[in-house]
Amino acid sequence: MDESGGRGQPRSGNDESAERHAGAPARATDPTPADEQSTDGGRFTPEKHDDAPAAGPTPTPPAGPDGPEDDSAADQDSGAAEGDRPSLRKPGPTDDSATGRNAGAAPSPDPGAPDPPPQPSTPDSNSRTEPAAPGTGDRPLAHSADGKGPAPQRPEPRGGLLMGRPFGVPVYVAPSWFLVAALITWVFGGQLERVLPELGAARYLVSLFFAVAFYASVLVHELAHTVAALRFKLPVRRIQLQFFGGVSEIEKEAETPGREFVLAFVGPLLSLVLAGVFYLAMQTVDPGTVPGVLLAGLMISNLIVAAFNLLPGLPLDGGRMLRAVVWKITGRPMTGTVAAAWVGRALAVSVLIGLPLLTQSGALGSDAVDNVGMDTVLDALLAAILAAIIWTGAGNSLRMARLREHLPELRARALTRRAVPVETHTPLSEALRRANTAGARALVVVDADGKPLSLVREAAIVGVPEHRRPWVAVSGLAQDLTDGMRVSAELSGEELLDALRATPATEYLVVEETGEIYGVLSAADVERAFVKAMARPS
DSSP states (O other): OOSOOOTTTTSOOOOOOOOOOSSOOTTTTSSSOOOOOTTTTTTOOOOSSSOOOSSSOOOOOOOOOBBBBTTTTTSSSSOOOOSSSSSEOOOOOOOOSSTTOOOOOOOOOOOSSSSOOOOOOOOOOOOOOOSSSOOOOOHHHHHOOOOOSSOOOOOOOOSSEEEEEEEGGGGGHHHHHHHHHHHHHHHHEEEEEOOOOOGGGGGHHHHHHHHHHHHHHHHHHHHHHHHHHTTTTEEEEEEEEEEEEEEEEESSSOSSSHHHHHHHHHHHHHHHHHHHHHHHHTTSSTSSSSHHHHHHHHHHHHHHHHHHTTTSSSSSSHHHHHHHHHHHHHHHHHHHHHHHHHHHHHHHHHHHHHHHHHHHHHTTTTTOOOOOOOHHHHHHHHHHHHHHHHHHHHHHHHHHHHHHHHGOOBBBHHHOEEEEEEEOOBBBBHHHHHHHHHHHOOEEEEESSSSSEEEOOHHHHHHGGGGGGGGSSSGGGGEEOOGGGGGTTTTBBHHHHHHHHHHSSSSEEEETSOEOOOOOOOEHHHHHHHHHHHHHHH
16 A cells, blocks of 8 residues: 555555656666656665555456456446455465576676676566246456466456356356255255145255256346346356356446436346246146246246345345436445445345244234244244345445446556666666666666567566676566556556556556656555555545
């Protein structure tokens, strides 16, 4: 969080003036003018510090019921219990060895000076959910390329067993689904024993089929959200079937309240359509048969899914619809989020208190029970789980809304460090001297024509003792530039985060639209700015 960690430590939130950054690429012998000195006298002597790891993670808005995940939005139906809060990816290991493809021989010392010791290698631096069937219970970033090739792309998110890619979107079944499937099989099997006692042990096979068919209905519900999102050109990261339902992770927020309303409404609408289809199919079979019982169970389950998700509170679909309405009336999406989130919290309290009372009173179709038995305990547990999911999802929606409000504050131009261009064979000590003279805090390795080749890694500099720096060439501490490591100085907000996540690295070369060097952007600076922005109230 600290913007200045003391003498020589990196700082973020710098002045946006272009004067303080490197202009057109210059030869190593022409240091950048010292038009701005840092508060510590411009000394560029990086030190290890705790608040900004060497391999600074890129902040990633994670999946949430009402916002981006990592800049992505998880379109949730009944509030996933996890993965919705805004979070920052933890740094992964980085390769900070001092050797690389651009390594060159260090210059010879002055005549008469003692022979230099062998040049060492710097050691590596530290491197939407649906409710389950009735009666059941419940969802390395900073990688530094080593100079051997381009940095890897962000791996596709996983979430269990891959089942297919409808519409190009991967569908995963989480391990927790198997627990719920077993629970549904056991509960529905008990009901079948009373309705169809002649089935015997085969009732559990029928129950398992019901569990699979129910989650297939949930998948159709999620596919409705996915198709709508793709229709609005909103990328969908994945669909996951998990504990207490499913989730569609949509990476962008709807641009208008009308699209937000449609995107939320299509899920419950498809569940209602499925309930109607199962009802019509019931008319063609005998109610006292296995098909009749299965169709009736699927019809009732889809009605419950639709009704539950139409409740007007975040993170449910009904909450997103309420948010869209308030957004349309007020013109402010944040106002809609606040209103729908607080309605969601009130809904959570109502579920926690009201569901056990309704069950005990017999209002849900069963006989009233005066004594406290196992069924009462299970009803209370189910109510607590649902209430916790709704309450947590509502809170996460508020946090994700605040994140979206503050994302525009992340601007590459404001976070970029001034850089000094140095040639390949320049000793590290000389490069640092030039940086200190110019008040710069980053080094860009250029060729004889001033074309940028690589970036000197701050973490690698830390690993070189001061007495060794005259014998270490800057190219040995640099990371080769790839196309993804060149970012525009005009990037900000989600666009900036997208660019950094596409090519994970510790430093990036920031360039003007003309191609001139503007400076160097550290992922650690982006991390600190992200945390600081999120800490400010809306």
